[in-house]
Ligand SMILES: Nc1ncnc2c1ncn2[C@@H]1O[C@H](COP(=O)(O)OP(=O)(O)O)[C@@H](O)[C@H]1O
């Protein structure tokens with residue numbers, strides 16, 4: 235972890251002193267004896283202790299009691315998708331302190347759900363929102379502000395206000411995408427960001443790392459950035475939603491013919507996995523396929539002018 239500025243009490247000046255002294259990662263700061271850091275940086279002893287405390291908190295390097303852990307989990311919040319059946323299978327909405335992964339083929343509704351959440355996340359908690367702003371990393375150029383306007387109007391919200399609270403960045407390649415994710419560690423606390431979207435997490439990686447020999451590099455990078463996203467979600471009690479594609483199984487004899495891209499790395503890093511597919515008559519189906527506690531259930535929804543709605547409601 236090299237986002238030193240993400241630590242409480244560390245601004246650009248202190249970060250550059252730390253880096254100049256060779257402490258370039260949060261891990262290094264957490265484990266180095268404070269006197270040694272003091273000698274090399276000329277920072278005050280108490281300042282260093284505070285920074286180290288923040289570094290350990292960030293890394294969760296200290297033991298916590300089960301009670302403390304319980305308190306953290308109790309602060310977990312949920313964001314409505316605006317669609318009751320979808321909220322139901324998610325246990326009440328998208329969780330903070332977790333990564334929710336939307337998986338599906340082209341046109342299955344991943345981006346539409348992300349745009350919907352970018353609006354609902356801004357709702358007050360009484361209406362099922364997170365009372366916060368949104369950071370949206372768009373890797374495919376499919377984020378549409380006009381849709382945000384439509385969805386916001388559908389919910390009786392001021393579209394301009396809603397659009398003003400969504401910070402969008404277009405990622406042009408995988409290293410740019412990684413840079414933007416690193417940037418979130420300062421952007422999120424400064425802007426009261428409560429939802430982070432990466433749509434899609436994987437497309438640049440799949441496009442750039444071609445061939446078997448590059449696969450382990452790709453997976454390592456992907457793993458590193460998924461874990462950064464998870465730390466971000468935990469550190470700032472925010473929700474992270476990423477999208478993923480499905481691909482043909484290279485060994486179709488051993489399981490499903492199509493499966494989520496990104497392999498085990500993706501499967502393990504994401505807290506909840508939601509599989510999306512098209513049904514008949516414009517109905518779409520969302521299914522929880524992998525979650526530590528949510529049962530495997532399906533929800534039926536539709537995409538309309540107003541965003542994501544229950545299939546029954548529409549009929
Ligand atoms: N205003 C709208 N009203 C109804 N359906 C829409 C609207 N905008 C987009 N859609 C539908 O959303 C689908 C695209 O979903 P999208 O989320 O972009 O898929 P992907 O999973 O590839 O991200 C299309 O089938 C399109 O018909």
Ligand SMILES: [Mg+2]
Nearest residue numbers: 344345374376
């Ligand atoms: Mg999309």
